[in-house]
Amino acid sequence: MPSTKAKRSPGGRGAGRIRRERCAAILAAAEQEFAQHGFRGTSTQAIADGCGLAKAQVHYYFETKEVLYRALLAQILDAWNCPLNAVSAADEPYDVLSRYIEAKLRLSWQSPQRSRIFAAEVMRGAPVLRDFLLNEQQGWVTRFSAAIDGWIGQGKMRQLDPLQLIFMLWSVTQHYADYEAQVLLLMQRERLTEEDLVRVSAEVCEFFLRGCGIDMPVVKS
């Protein structure tokens, strides 16, 4: 049982304070590097440089590069769950789709790196995320597909393959994150702003509602 009267613990709560700060800094730096160069292409040295630590310190807090990578992926999937699961509460296809698109685009605007890390992981065959894709993601897709089929049955949207619609939702919304460099060059911008998000979100929403044959409600104005 460790002593309760530890002398130094002014900022945080004792033992784990430095640890928490360092781990957070390492994860943040790792996010940058892995997003640009993938798992193999990233060196722990570059991560260490990115957060001003010595390479060996990184290996102290995360035993191996893969442990660090897995921790980062877990953090990313966590951060994605909240805003996207909150969406499926609504019942009307119009609400569900437009909210989902907006939430997903917002994620691409907020932290494009995370999408890129996910993309790179899938592009190398998803060795680490395979289980996640087969279990949680597969389940989510099945439920969402069932909802879409329900809407089709009720005549709320035209007949289409739910899975293909899901792929299109994902691809379009992630494009602004994964291909950000190309998007910025062609849009002749230095960075994507909140105004861009609103504009693109409206464009994409309308496109998908029309593509699905969903009647849009009359806009108040």
Next chain:
Amino acid sequence: MPSTKAKRSPGGRGAGRIRRERCAAILAAAEQEFAQHGFRGTSTQAIADGCGLAKAQVHYYFETKEVLYRALLAQILDAWNCPLNAVSAADEPYDVLSRYIEAKLRLSWQSPQRSRIFAAEVMRGAPVLRDFLLNEQQGWVTRFSAAIDGWIGQGKMRQLDPLQLIFMLWSVTQHYADYEAQVLLLMQRERLTEEDLVRVSAEVCEFFLRGCGIDMPVVKS
């Protein structure tokens, strides 16, 4: 002036035969590796193993890893130009869009690796392809956008941002290549077949035509 009576040149035309064969084999192996692990994540050793050569042989035919990488990118851009430029001959938005979608999906089916190499290059900030994006690609986008604006002016499709439409075309068609691992898992397939291509192509075409508000011609049958 080299001797015309060279003894050994049965298969190809003298000097460059072995060279051509080796270079082709190396480029093919490089395509696999770069597609999975990006520029930094790929080792010349892995490429050598992939084509059954010694590592140093790879360095003989391509002085550095970057030279090999650039050669591969050039080859990819070449292969993409032909089928996609042939599309823009037609005048009607219906024809242009549906042919473009089909051609681009076919590329994703035929050689998904190439799309992934392009994706990885853009994801790391496009240090090598920056010039290509700024010059040739920018020009293509400008011309295509002008065509779209023309169609909008003629009332052939609804008003929308041409650039966003282009991004959606790219993202959806490339998704099946870049995220192939995820697509295969969720579609519960081992590989994507020609039938899948036809089905997906039809789905995506209809979706885009509706999304753009383009009237579809009456189908004969």
Next chain:
DNA sequence: GTCTATATGGGGATAGAC
């Protein structure tokens, strides 16, 4: 012209100092 043997540096990881 082609391939083998070799140099030099950076990679991930750890044993031990503080």
Next chain:
DNA sequence: GTCTATCCCCATATAGAC
């Protein structure tokens, strides 16, 4: 509990043999 000094391997690239 935290960090520094060090290990060993694999990476790219080349000099020289064939």
